[in-house]
Each structure stands twice: as structure tokens, then as C-alpha cells.
Amino acid sequence: MKGYANNILYINLRTGKTKTEPLGEEMARKFLGGAGFGIKMITDYQRPNTDAFDPENPIVYSCGTFCGMMVSGSASKWGVAAKSPQSQGLGESYSTGFFGSELRRAGYDIVVVTGKAERPSYLYLEDDSVQILDASHLWGKNNWDTEDIIKSDLGDPGVRVASIGPAGEKLVRFSAIINDRLRAAGRTGMGAVMGSKNLKAVAVRGFNDVEVADVDGFKEMALEIYEKTKGPETEKYRNLGTAANVLTLNKQAAMPTRNWQDAVFEKADKISGEASNEMYVEKIQACDSCGMRCEHVAVVREGPFKGAIGRVEYEPSYAFGSCTGVDRPDAIVRAVQLCDLYGTDALSTGVVVAFAMEAYEKGIITKEDTGGIELEFGNAEGMCDMVEKIALREDIGDLLAEGVERAAAKLGKGSEKFAMHIKGVEMTGYDVRGLKTCALGYAVSRRGADHQRHGAYGPDLGGQVDRFKAEKGRGQLVIDGEDLYSVMDSLIICKFSRRIWDYESYAKMYTLATGIPMTAEEMRRCGERISNLGKIYNLREGIGREKDTLPIRCMTDPIKSGVAKGSLVTQEELDLLLDDYYETRGWSKEGIPSDAKLKELGLESYAGYLEDLKNTDSKKKSGKKKTTKKTKRD
């Protein structure tokens, strides 16, 4: 087996013991890398129902299949998985930059970390040498300083660092892991899991060769892919970047505004990709091996946010722009930078601030709570100050650091109705009220509110279906997206290059790299397997059908303006969509995969986790029948 390093590293921070195990061809063939490895490892190595902050909760770092190889945009993709402090279900996140390729060259496909270190520590992996080093001097330092100090301490500027900032140390539930300054494994609070282990950073340096099975074939195909990255399929990302979505989605009344009170932001042109590129973007640079380039580095040269450096993307433009009602791109750049420095998920952070703004305007929290910040929608400086307060858990920031679900539960006074989250994970920037396929995708997303598990906004916005209608058949569309994205997140192929790939080419590249025979159908099956295992994990941890839902506001408050005016998703619509999705998946009405489905996917060894659930499932059914009868009698 080529391509892979064929090595899993286990580290226990409590005992200081480490061991390695071969990856094995079966693992490679069935779970590919990235997402597949992460989900498989936490399912196998985490005791069921462990709390996310339990020292024994394992955190798993994994390389994408093509780490360290000349596959455009794929050489440095790495993933992290663990029980999420937000959802208490599946946590997974992906990042890029230059960390993943270094990890592969150090000779590892997967690194599993358990236990809690006695004092602040960081890991240093250099080929066969694995060290747990003191990080007392790094505790409290921001991510950029942490990276610089580690490189300087180790005396090697070639070291790559994935670290947490003060937010992760303080267990802010939506903390991110940051590498190469501008790249984040942002979602589901993986940084907080590191913090709970006293683990400040993972530093890697590797000198091993990465070999592929068929050198000539690989080279030929790799060059073809590079040619395609120059084509129209990736043009958007090379030019304006995802920030191009601001005007597109706003026009479609799909850009959530002022904490989802509306879906049209009247000042969208001010925060558009066009505007921020023109004013602030100084360079578009690339991650390791990428022929496409999309990293829009923005530098603010004057004004109140002078000196801010950050990446311009659509999602932060939503979270720190329309969602908080802020119309200043320079403030967005600053807020993104603060998230990179302190180490929080920019997306969740923006939505949390927007939640606080609405609570402030409704009088649920006061100026006293905010430490003097007049936290109204549109207050750019107030927003940035609040980001810092959340990361440092100061004033109301301490409560907000728990995320909108927990903050609303504590605040009460109707704030639950505008807490924009699914499974405790804050909403990303597609207004699902007028995108019904996407709404289903969000509801069933295994890591909570997210567009990146399925890409189901595609059929809605592309006009492939009636975006305002909930109907049978949408389940299949979401499933197709999910399984494809499970493959993308495992190999890990950059989603921005998704249009130049298909299952056929994934399989071909996989075989050229690893020597393991793979067909397009087997590759698709890997995606289905990984999607199903993610579901099994969530079911085991108590995340069932009742959590496959939408934020209350999406089901009660219609969009107020634009082409989607009046749209929302009713419970009936959601039930119809869920029933259709579960059935098409081969799952029960409660979303439990059937034995036949498990067998088909080679997941039968996990059936045990579902036994108890099936029993409750049938009880629930009979319970429901009784209630119906009773109602009839009444």
C-alpha cells in the first residue's frame, strides 16, 4: 500500500505513553482518510456517552488521503474529530494550509490523543520522535504568537503548528484550532477539546518521502487536474472568492440578516466581495499544492480597524456582516483576525454576537451585562469588542462562550426563539427558510447546522428544484450530496475544486496513489459508509430524530422581504422531508439504520450500539398508537 504512511500514532497525555500501529489496508480501503478516519476512530476509541470535556475523550487528527502529494489543493488537507462540546455529538472539522502535508511526511496518517496533561503542554512530532513538551510559557498566548514562539523554541522555521488560543484554553465551546495563521479547523469546538486536555498545540516536522503507486499515471492525471483548475469551474474562487456569494445570496433573499430576522441585507453592496476585494485584498495566495488559490488576504491600512489582517470569505461576511447588521468590511476583517488570534470559530462567533445583539435590543441583556458596550445591530466596534469578551469569557461573554443554545437556556425570556443553532452548533449563512432542500440538509447534518456536509443549497439555488417546496425526492438529493461530501472530506479534496472531480476521477486518483483497486461505485459506497457511521455515532451518543430539526425561528418567523418573502419551514414540511430522507437512506422512522443497511456497508459490527435504540423505537411506536387510540376515544 503506497500513498499512506501506514501508521497510527496514539498518545496518552496523562501517562505520557505513546504507541504506533499500522493503519492497514482494510481501514484505508473502507474509510479513505480525513472524515472517514476521524469518525471511525472516535466511534471505536471513545467510551459511549463520554462528555466532550472528559479527559478520556479522544481527539483524532487525520490526514486526507492525498496529503503530501501533488493533488491540487489536497496536499495539506487535514481533519480533526472528537465528541463536540457544542452538540455532545459528532465533532469534526477540516483545515488546510501546510500542516497536513507535514504530518504525512512525519509518517502518520492518524494521531489519537487521549488523557489530560498535568500542565500546559504541546506535542512535537518529528518523524519517529514524539515529544510532549512544556507549554506553560505559551498558555494565554494568541495563535500567531504561539506559532512563532514554537518555531523559535524548536529552532526550525519549517515546523508547522496547529494550536489553540486563549478561547480554547478557557473552554469556549466553539473554539477553533488554527494553523498557518489564517487556516482554521473551526467548527464544532475542537479547540475547546484541546484546551480541556491542557494541549496548547500540535507541532510537526517531517522528512519522509511520500510515494505513490503508479508514478507515471499519477503524474499524468495530476497535471490534467492542474489544467482543469485553470478553467471556468474554479474561476469564482480564483477571483472574488466565496465573498462573491454576498450579492448572489442577498438577491435570492437567502442571506440571513440581523440574527435571521430577515434574509435580505440592505447594505450588502458595502460588504460584498466586490467591495472588499477592491478595498482591502492585497494578495490572493494558495495552500500547499493548490493550482487554484483562494486565500484572499485582506489588510486594513487605515481607519478604526487599521492593522487588521484576515481572510475574506462569504461565511464571515454573513456572520460578522449581515447577521450582526454591520456594514463595514474592515470591521469584518478585524473580527476574523480576532477569531484567528484568540481561536474561535468565526462563524459561530458572529452568530453568537448577533444573538446577543438581539437580546440587548429586546432588553434581555443590558449595558451592565455587556461591560458598557452598546450592543445594537450594526455597531462595528461593539461587535469586535464583544468577540474579545467572548474569547476571554469577560462579562456576558462568559455566558455567550457557551454558545447560543446554552446561553438562551440560561437567559430565558423567549431568547430560545432566536437562538440560531441546530444541535447546539450555530447556523451558517444560507437562509434555509426559502431553500427547502437545504433546510433538510441542515436538519440532518451530522455535525449540527452546516452547509458543508451536503451542499444542498446547490439544487435550490441552481433552479434544479422548486426551492420553496418541500416534497418527496429531496431526501435523495441530500443523500447524494452527503455521500459525495463524505468522500470529499475523507480524501480530502478542496470543495472549491469539486466541479472538476467526480467519483470516477476520485477512484482513479486513489488507485494511482495507493495501488488499492477502487471503482467509482466503491468510492460512492465509501461515502455512504462514512455518512452512516457518523449517524451511528450520533445515535449512540443520544442524538436522534428529535435533534434533526431547525432553529425555532426558521419554523415560526417567515422571511420578511425579497423573493423569499413569507417563506418558512413548517413542522409538517420538515416531517415530510425527514421521513423521505430516512426512508431513502434505509433507516427507520426514527433514523436508525437497518441491519440490512449495516451489512451492505460492512458496518455490522456496530449493530450493538443500535440494539437498545431499536427497542425504544418500537416502544415509542406502540406508545404513539396508544395515544392515538386514546385521542380517538376522547
Added chain:
Amino acid sequence: MVKIHKFVSCDPDLCTGCTVCEYACSLEKDGVFNPIRSRIRALRVYPSGNLAIACRMCEDAPCVIACPRDALQQSEEDGHIIVDEDKCNGCGWCVEACDFGAITVGPDKIAIVCDLCDGEPKCIDVCPVEALSLQSRETKARKSRISATAARILADAASEADK
């Protein structure tokens, strides 16, 4: 006749820091992927300074002079550094002598340096943004003079317009 040597030159304004050149070079030379086998090395200085550096084909190359075993000599034809693999013992004096970090000692303990791939460097072929090209000092200097002059003219025109 004075021979003007060309070398692989990178335009920092175009370079995205993607390191595809490194991948292509190590694949071409050794059939594997490993930046420490690459004869061209890309780097990023935060936040967005990007450049790839390969041998400049210096006249009276300092690496050749520094080598204590006479393992290095310079091609008269195109100026590239020829490493005698039997003589080289990987001592690394050449690395210390080079101001550009363009010559290194590879994992096989032999000095490695750009040999221009017989006149058709693979890194230039693969660079996704055409940031790499073969340049001589003369062409580089001329281009710099042109852009400096153009900038001067632009500045003059702008000040005229202001009046």
C-alpha cells in the same frame, strides 16, 4: 564572448506560495514527493510574501569555491552547478556559501541544486500562475528598469493632473 546564464526566476507578485514547483521537482528528480528533495524551494513570509528560489547560476559561484572536495563545478554551457556524486560527502559548506539557500544537501547526503532539467525546467511547466520563468540577470534588470520608468511616468502624469 560573454556567456549570459539564465536561471529559474520567480515573480513575487504572481507567486501564490503553493509549492507545486517543489512537488514537480522532487517527482522529476527522485520519483517521490518530498520538498527536501526539491531543487527549487517556495516560502511564505506572513502574511502574504511569497517567493520560490532556485539556483541563480552565479558567475564564479561561491558554492563551487567553497567546496573542500572539488565536488562542484559549473557548466560552461548554461552555468548550472554539476555535482560529482562520488566526491560529494554532504558536508554542507556549499549550503553555507550560498546567499540564496538555493543549494542544499538532500536526504541522500549529496548536494542538490537546480540543473535546469536540460533546458526545460519542470517547475516552470507546472507553475499554475506562470510566476516562474527563465531569466538572465540582464533581462531581470531590464524589466526592473522598465517598471521603474513606467512608475515614474505614471507619477509624473498624476502630478500633472493634480495641477
